[in-house]
Amino acid sequence: MSAGAKLPARHSILSLPRRPFTLLPVEREEAIKQIQESCKEIALQFMKIHPAVPGIQDEETQTDCLKSLHAMTTELETIKKKLIRLQKRDDSAEL
Numbered sequence: 001m002s003a004g005a006k007l008p009a010r011h012s013i014l015s016l017p018r019r020p021f022t023l024l025p026v027e028r029e030e031a032i033k034q035i036q037e038s039c040k041e042i043a044l045q046f047m048k049i050h051p052a053v054p055g056i057q058d059e060e061t062q063t064d065c066l067k068s069l070h071a072m073t074t075e076l077e078t079i080k081k082k083l084i085r086l087q088k089r090d091d092s093a094e095l
Contacts (some may be wrong), residue, residue, distance in 0.1 A: 028090070032083050039080050046073055 026034070046069055053065050 028086075032087060035079065036083060039076055042076055043073070046076075 049065070049069060053062050053069075056062050056065065
């Protein structure tokens with residue numbers, strides 16, 4: 001490349017043209033089912049992380065890992081509870 005040649009400009013994600021975010025429509029019950037299954041998988045992975053934390057052998061890092069696992073578990077439970085409430089609301093509307 002010659003000294004006067006310019007490299008192509010790099011784009012940040014913010015400078016790219018925005019397109020509407022679209023997904024194929026999913027029925028509510030199917031969406032709830034997918035999210036619940038994903039939550040279950042995530043929870044199982046969290047259970048695998050917890051027993052491995054002591055192997056880090058660094059108290060500060062262990063503490064931060066356990067705090068983060070707890071926070072993420074709490075958020076996951078919030079999602080699951082909201083989905084249960086939504087299902088109950090849908091079920092009562094059908095009556």
